[in-house]
Amino acid sequence: MSTAPALLEVHDLEVTYRAHRRELAAVRGVSLSIAAGETVGLVGESGSGKTTIARAILGLVAVRSGSISLAGRDLAGARGADRRELSKIVQVVFQDPYSSLNPALKIGATLAEPLRALHGKSAGEARQRSRDLLERVGIDAAAVDRYPASFSGGQRQRVAIARALMPSPELVLCDEAVSALDLSVQASVLNLLRSLQREFNLGYLFIGHDLDVVRYMSSRIVVLYRGRVMEHGLADAVARRPCHPYTQALVAAKPGRGKRSAAVSVTPPAGSDVSTPAIGCPFEPRCRYAIERCASETPELQATGDGGAAACHRLGDIPALPAALQTPPRRAKSA
Amino acid sequence: MTRLVIRRLLLAIPLVFAVSFITFVLVALTPGNPAVDLLGTSAGKAAYAAVDRQLGFDHSIWVQYWHWLEHAVQGNLGVSLLNQESVVTELAQRLPVTLALVIGATLVAAIGGVALGTLSATHGGIAGRSTDVFAMLGFAIPTFWLGIVLVDLFAVHGHLLPATGWVPLGQSLWGWIKSLLLPVVTLAAGGITAVTKQTRDAMREALSREFIDALRADGVPEWRVVYIHALRNAAIPILTLLGTIFVGLLGGAVIVEQVFTLPGLGSLAVSATQAHDLPVVEGIAVYFALGVVAVNLVVDLLYGWVNPKVRLT
C-alpha cells in the first residue's frame, strides 16, 4: 500500500434514492482510498453503484451516511462556496464525449469559464492555459475558437480531459471515460491519461466495466456488485487471481478463444428489486456457492492471501479459477 | 383500470373548482355596479337593492361561492338574469346542438387527420410537402372567415345546404345532418390540420424506431408494420393532441355557432356575455369544464388500452 497521505478517503458510504415512493439504496458500506498519484480502479456492471459513488464524490448526489474526505476536508457536508473550493481539487471526465461539452459554446469558452468564474483569472490567462493544455492533450491549440461539433469522439474526450485539468486538480474521476471509444482510439486516450498522471502526479479513480482496461490502468481495484464491495486488492491479483465468486464470474465471462460460456441464465428476471439489500450478500441469488448464511448475514471483508480482501462467508472454500476460464494470453508472439 | 378512472375523476374536481372559482374571483373584481349595468342609472334604490340581493352581492364573496356550490351540487345553477329561467333548463335545451357540433368536429378531425397524416408519413416527398402546406393553411385561415366563405359557396350560391339554422334530430335526420354539415366542417378545419401534422410527425417517429426494422427483418408484411405496429405506437401523442384539440374546439364552437346561427351553448355564451347575464355564462363555463373532464377521461382510457406501461401503473 502506498505510504503517501490519502488524497481521497471514502468510509462506509451509503447513498439512497427515491423510486416508487420508497427509498432504495444504491450504495451501502463502501469504503476506499486513493493516495496522491495513484490510480484505483472501480469495476462493476450496470446497477453496481459505481456511477453513484462517482457522483457522490463530485457532490452531484446527496450522501445518506458515511464520509467522503478529500485532502483531509469533509466533502459530504460541504455546501455552496465550500463545494466550489473543492472543485479545485477533484474533477471529472465523463463517458459520453458528445454531451459532456456544451455544443453551443466554443471550446475555449468551455475551458476558460471555471477558471474565470472561480479562480479569478483574467481572460488572457485563461485562454493561454487553455491553449497550453489542449496542446498537451494532443489537440491543436487553434481549437479554442472552434465548436465541439467539428471534433470526433476521441478528440472530444481529449478536450474533456483538458477541461478537467484546467483548475490543476489533484484527483480526476474517469467515469467510463474510454468506454464509448473504439479500441484504437481508446488505446491512445489511455496512454494520454497515464502520461498526464506521471507529469502532474494526479490521482485517478478509474471507473469501468472492462476488467482488462481497468487492470491496465490501476494499481488497485475495487469490485462492486449492486452497491457493495465484493473484493478489492492489487490490480493484478484481483484480475488474474480473483478470490470472490463474483469477481471470478466477471473474469470467466470475458470472452476469449477456447472459452466455453454458459448457456443457462443465472440472472434473476426483471422486476426483482435492484437496490442493495440491507442484509445479506447481494450476489447471493446468483452465486453457486451460496449457503443460507449468505442471505441472512452481510459478509465482512476478510483478507485474502494476496494483500487484498473479499466479502464472502465462504472465502476459504472458493477454489481458484481454472486456467481455462482465465483471461488467456492473447498472442502467441510477443509484440 | 378502475384506479385510472377514479384518479381521473378526482382530478376533475380541482378543474371544475378552478373554473368556477375563477369566475367568482372575476365577479368580485367587477368595477362599478352590475345592478346599474343591468337596470340603467335611473332605477330606484329599491330596485338596485333587489338586484343586489338576487345576485347575492349582499353577502361576502366566500358566502356567495358557498351558496353557488351548494346549489350547483344539487343541480341548480341559478337563474338567468335576463329572462328568469333556470340556467340548467336553458343550457339543457342548447346542449345537444353544441355536443353534436363539437363531437362531430372532433371525429372528423380525428379520422380525417389520422388518415391524411398516415398517408403523408408513408408516402414522403410530394405528399409530405402538400401536407405541410395544408397544415399551414388550416392553421392560418380564421374559422369564422372559412365559415362565411363556405356558407357563401354552398348555401347562398350553391343552394345545397342551409346557410343558417338548426334542425333538431327528432324532426328530421337528413335535415339535421344538412344543418350540421357546414358547421362541423368549418370547425373541424382547424383541428384536422393539427391532427394531420401530429400524426405525420408521430408516425414518422414511430417508423424510425428500431423495432420497426426488427419487424421487417423478421418478415412481417409492410401493411402490418405501418397500420398496426407503427400506428399503435404513434397513437399516444395523437390521443394527447385530440384531448387538447377538444378544448380548443369548444372555443371555436362559440364562433361557429355565431356564423351559422346555431342555437347552442356557444351563441348563448356570446349573447349572455353581451348582456352581462353572469349566471348563464358561469353555467356554460361549468358545462364546458365538465365536457373537458369527460373527454380527458376517455383519452386516458384509450391511453391505457394502447400503452401497456400506463395500464399497469
Next chain:
Amino acid sequence: MSTVVSPDVIERATPPSAPPVTPRFLRRLIRRPSAAISLGVLALIVLAAIFAPLVAPDSPNYADLAHPLAGPTLAHPLGTDQLGRDLLSRLIYGARPAIVETLEVVGTTLVLGLPIGLMSGFIGGWFDRMVMQVIDIGMAIPAMVVILIVLSVFSNDFDIAMIALGILLVPPFVRNIRGAVVAVRGELFVDAARVAGLSPPRIVFRHVLPRVSGPVLVQATLLSAISVLFTSGLGYLGFGVQPPNPSWGTMVGNAQQVINESSWPLVAAGGIVGITVLCLGLLGDAIRDVSVESWTGPVARSRRHSVALAAPLDRELAPREPNADALLSVRGLRVAFPRQGRSVLVAQDVDFDIYPGEAVGLIGESGCGKTSVARAVIRLLRGGGEVVGGRIVVGGRDVLALDANELRRFRGGEVGYISQEPQISLDPTFKVGALLREAIKCHSDMSRAAARARAVELLELVRLPEAKHVLALYPHELSGGMAQRVALARALAGRPRLLIADEPTTALDVTLQSEILGLLRSLQQETGMALLLVSHDCWVISELCQRVLVMYAGQVVEQAPVDALFDRPAHPYSERLLLSDPGSVTDDAQPLPTIPGTVPAPEDWPSGCHFRERCDHASAACAAAPIPLAELPGGRESRCIFAHDLYDGHSTPSGCSTR
C-alpha cells in the same frame, strides 16, 4: 387552427434542446426564403401600422357614401366597404389594435411563463411537480369561455381580457419551456459545470437560457399567431375595438353582412388575418428548422441524388463469381448513402462466403461499414442507403432481385437478424406472446393454438425459463438479457438457415454477454444454422466464430480462420488493432501500441489502400491502384501487397520500419 386555441400547437412546436440564437443563427435564418419573406411582410405590416397616417390613402372612418362597395381602383387600392370607407386604410389602421393586443398577450405569457418554466425545469422537486399539476388543470380550461366571462365582467376594458388570454396561454408555454430546460439540464455538460464549481444561477444564465432561446422564439411566434386569430375572432363577435373604428375582426363581420353583393371586403379582411398568421407560422417553422439544422447539418432534401461518387473513382476490381457451394455468397458489394446531396460509398468491394452451419465473424471499428454490409444482406438499410453494386446470393437466389413478397418471405425465413439493443427492438405495445405469434404466422400457416405452442417451443429454445409466464409480459417488463432472448426467439420463428447478429451483446453486461454467446453457440448446434456475427469486440468473435473478416474503412482487409488471425495477423491494420487491446498487454510499463491518425470518413478515403496513411509499411505502390485480396496459405486472404512478407514474418521491403 384559427380561433381554436389549441395549446398543442405551442407544445409541439420545438425540439427539446436547441442551440442559442446567435448572430450566426440569425444569418442562417435570413437565408431561408420562407423566413425572409415572412419577416419582410410582418415588418411591412408593423411599419404601416406605426406610420398609418402617412401611409394610408384615406382616413379610416371617412365614409365616401357615393362609392359603396367599390372594387379596387386607384383611389381605393382595395376597394371600399358598404359605407364607402376605404378598405386599405381600414386594414392599416386595424393593424394597430391587432399589434397592441398581440403584444399584450405575448408579453404577459413571456413575463410570467419564462421564469416559471426555467425554475420548474432546473430546480425540479416539489416545485416542479406542483407546477405540472397546475399546468394540467390550466390546459383543460376552455380559454374562449373564460375570456367571455372576463369580457362580461370588464366590458369596458379589453386590455384586461388580453392579459387574461396571456395568462391562459402560460400553461402550454411553460410545459414546453420546462421540457427544453429539463433536456438541457440532463446533459452531461451541465453536470460538468456544476463539478467545475459554477453556481446554479450562473449555469442557468450562461448554459441553459441560451439553449432555450430557440424554443422561446418559436413559441413567441406561435403565441402571436394564436393571439391574432383569437382577437380577430373576438372582434368578429363584436368585442374589442368598437365601430366605427376598424379592427380586422369587425371588418370580417361587416363583410359578412354584404356577402351577397360583394365578396371583395371579405377577401380583404380575411386575407390580412390569414397572411399575418401564415407569416408568423412560417417564421416559427423556419426558426425551428434552423435550430434542428445546427445540430444535425442541413435537413436532407429528398431530391434524387446523383450517383457521382465523392471518393476518387477507383478502377473497379474485376468481380468474382459467387460461390455455388456457400449458403451466403457476397461478391463485390458496394453500399452507398446519400450525404449532402451526393452518394457516398460506405462499403466497397466486399467479398465473403458463409457455408451452412458455419459461424463467421465480422470485426471492425465504428465507421468501417460492417453494419451496412450486414443489413444489406437482408436489404434493410436505413437513411436512404442503397446497394449500388455487387451481388448477394443466398441458396442460389439473387437477393437483390427479389420482389417485395419474396423479400418478405426471405427475411426471417431464410435469413434472420437481431441487432444491438434488445429492449428497443421489440414493439412496446405488444405482449411477447403476440409478437412471437405474429412472427410465426408470417412464415407458416398455423392455427392460433399451434402458434402458441410453437411460441413456447421457441422460448424454450432460447432457454427462457417459465415460458408461459413470459408470453404474457410486455417488453418493458423484461430485463436486458431476457429481451435479447425474446428477440432471438422471434428471429428464429421462420427457421432461418443463417442468423445475422449485429453487435448482439454490446449493450449487455459482460456476464449477460457471456450467457447470450453461449446461447448462440448451442442454438447453432441444435438447429444447424449458420451465423454471421458482427462486432467491434475481437474477443467476442474469437470465442464464437470459426472464421473472421476484418473490415477497415469500407473494405474487407483480411479474412482468416480465427486462430490464424489472432496468432499471426496478415494485415497491418489487424495487427495493430489486436495489439492495442489492454488485454493483450504483457508489459504494463510500456504505453499501449496505438495506430497514428484517425479513421478516414467515407468522403475522404485515400486512393488505393485505405489504410496507407496510417501504416508503417506504406509505399508508393499502395496508392497507385486498388489493392486486391491476396490469397495466403491456409484459406486466408489479405488486402495488402506485403501480406506474404508479414505472414512469413519477414521484415518489409523498401526500408520501411519493422515491428
